[in-house]
Amino acid sequence: MNENKPIRVLIAKIGCDIHERGPITLMTAFRDAGMEVIYTGRYATPERVVQTAMDEDVDIIALSDHTGSMPIIAESVMAELKKNDEMDIHVMAGGLILPSDIPALENMGVKGNYGPGTPLETIIKYTKSLVHPV
Amino acid sequence: MGWTSPEKLIELIESGNRRGLSRAISVVENQLEGHEPLLNYAFNKGGGASLTLGITGPPGVGKSTLASALIKKYRALKKTVGVIAVDPTSPYTGGAFLGDRVRMAEHGGDSGVYIRSIASRKSLGGLSEGTKRILYLYKAFGFDMIIIETVGVGQDEIDISIMADLTAVLLAPGAGDELQMSKAGIMEVADLFIINKSDRPEAEKTGHLLKSTLLTLAKEYQPPVINTIADQHVGIDAVIDAIQSIHRKRRENGIERYRQRIREEIRSAVAFRLNQEIRNAVDVMTDRVLSGDITPIHAASEICRKFKL
Known part of the structure; x- marks a missing residue:
């Protein structure tokens, strides 16, 4: 992998969730960290998110949700990735995630699982390490 | 989709596979291995x-x-x-x-x-x-x-x-x-x-x-x-x-326009490369100026000499 290639991230909001402050904050933070950030907009579907990730050839899908439905969302996205044989696209999650849901998410291979108040530096550092492991 | 050879990517594009196109775009955009054969194929097609x-x-x-x-x-x-x-x-x-x-x-x-x-x-x-x-x-x-x-x-x-x-x-x-x-x-x-x-x-x-x-x-x-x-x-x-x-x-008046386009296509490829080289040279010279080694004026003329200007 070429180190000069900017990291490409797709921020996705699936389902009926209008809370955009989180993804917008993250978009700005990722951009300022030198990444190329694409946003699906609200009300995306798992199929559309994975298709977009493939079309945009992103390194990471970052799922944002504030309705407590992350396990359902993540499961459908992971299934869609598997169906398309795209398991090397990393999946991260953030937003309002129940602490009790985190083990199940990690089990699915969903990384990060950041809740409110996580320092942006933590997220950025981890995101970079996913694409360029040290 | 892991690393894919240009031959394979061309095959995928020929068969109308979007994922092949999508990966090929990353290859040419970031000048990854195999970008030139891909571009030549695409231009000829x-x-x-x-x-x-x-x-x-x-x-x-x-x-x-x-x-x-x-x-x-x-x-x-x-x-x-x-x-x-x-x-x-x-x-x-x-x-x-x-x-x-x-x-x-x-x-x-x-x-x-x-x-x-x-x-x-x-x-x-x-x-x-x-x-x-x-x-x-x-x-x-x-x-x-x-x-x-x-x-x-x-x-x-x-x-x-x-x-x-x-x-x-x-x-x-x-x-x-x-x-x-x-x-x-x-x-x-x-x-x-x-x-x-x-x-x-x-x-x-x-x-x-x-x-x-x-x-x-x-x-x-x-x-x-x-x-x-x-x-x-x-x-x-x-x-x-x-x-x-x-x-x-x-x-x-397609022929004149096509000529203009080809001209621009060549120019942009050369300008892109030159720009990269100049940036690298400027970075090096900036360090030398900041360390008090030379003046910005010297730095500029040294870069010009390097590019035989």
Whole structure:
């Protein structure tokens, strides 16, 4: 992998969730960290998110949700990735995630699982390490 | 999708595989291993049937929304559409927020529409270079209609207008500033003016102002002015008709335009490489100046010597 290639991230909001402050904050933070950030907009579907990730050839899908439905969302996205044989696209999650849901998410291979108040530096550092492991 | 050889990527593109196209774009955009054979293949394959439309204009006038409305019409006509949506790269951090897809979300599930968001990477002198490379691949992939969307009109956009078959300049009502800009250079790139958001009260006035500005051109060179309300799909048929009729006229002096395009394609490739080399040299020299070794004047002439200038 070429180190000069900017990291490409797709921020996705699936389902009926209008809370955009989180993804917008993250978009700005990722951009300022030198990444190329694409946003699906609200009300995306798992199929559309994975298709977009493939079309945009992103390194990471970052799922944002504030309705407590992350396990359902993540499961459908992971299934869609598997169906398309795209398991090397990393999946991260953030937003309002129940602490009790985190083990199940990690089990699915969903990384990060950041809740409110996580320092942006933590997220950025981890995101970079996913694409360029040290 | 892991690393894939250019031969395999070409095979995938030939079979109409979008994932192959998508990975090939990353390869040529980032000059990864195998980008030259891919570009040569794509150029040789060409795409005689494709029509490339450039859409440009200031931020917020509705370029993506218009593109989305055009896609809808072209899809109804059973044409496949490829979109290159360019957004600016931050000159400070090299990062970019590529937001155009949000306005085109309704086409996300359509297998006949491919949208790729790219960052201008302008600080590398790469906007026209990156777009050109992706355009080669789009043509080889065989989209019927290709749309390139870029912000503003500067030198890079003028270069892109050479690569597109025709360029539409989008304006919104009520901004005299935009007409000022039109005096400065937009005239040369616009084959077509579109006043979007025409349900706004100032639309008529903006139209008059624009048309009177265009009167300074000889009649046969005056681009048409079309009013649209893109988010309500108003005026889109008129845009499509204008595109067809301009394209027909264009074919008549096609050879001169093609020559101009090839010239630009070569120039942008060379400028891209040179820019990279110059940046590297400048970085080295900056360190030397900061350490008190030489003056900026020495540094500049040393770089010029290095490039035999």
